[in-house]
Amino acid sequence: MEDELDRVRAQAENWRNGLAALLGLLTAVGVVKGPDTVQGLSGVAHAMVGLLLLGGLLLAAGGAFFAMRAAFGLPRRRFAEASLEELLTRQRLSTREAVRDLRLAIGAGFLALALVTTGIGLTWYGPRAGKPGVRIVEKDGSTLCGALVGVDAQGVRLRVGGAERRVPMQRLESVKSGGCS
Secondary structure, eight states: OHHHHHHHHHHHHHHHHHHHHHHHHHHHHHHHHGGGGGTTBOHHHHHHHHHHHHHHHHHHHHHHHHHHHHHHOOOOOOOSSOOHHHHHHHHHHHHHHHHHHHHHHHHHHHHHHHHHHHHHHHHHHSOBOOBOSEEEEETTSOEEEEEEEEEOSSEEEEEETTEEEEEEGGGEEEEEESOBO
16 A cells, blocks of 8 residues: 555656656746737737747646645645555545546646647747738729828828838728738
8 A cells, every 4th residue: 555655656657757857847938938929920829829838837827736745745734543445545535645646647637738739839820910010002003001191082091011001082992991911
């Protein structure tokens, strides 16, 4: 019985070390890459990456806690006077608790890894925010995209590539916000 608990605790120590490394990696990636990696993402994707990374961090921290609890247990009051049967019952209970905590640690570790991987994948392949600006379609089918400078009775003025362009009202087919790519 004692060997079983020792074996579980040794495995838990190894898992604790692995989860600590994962937690360190998450922290390093967050500090090194920072907000630059999510800068071009759309608003929803930006929020999702933040939530996924936060969830991964919390799960990794929880997994590390469960691994440490499985490896070392929690401080408890020891009763000097206990029968052999009571001692064996406590030993079995400690073993069951350590196994449960180790399973929780492993599950939390893999789930943290999945969340972080999903978050990183979203930064690579997630939807990008549309370029701001105004898209003008003229009656002849030509299009212009740029920053709106002004609108008056004569037409619409856009800044396109640093130069200001005017499109007369009689040549306008449609004007839409965004949609410039």
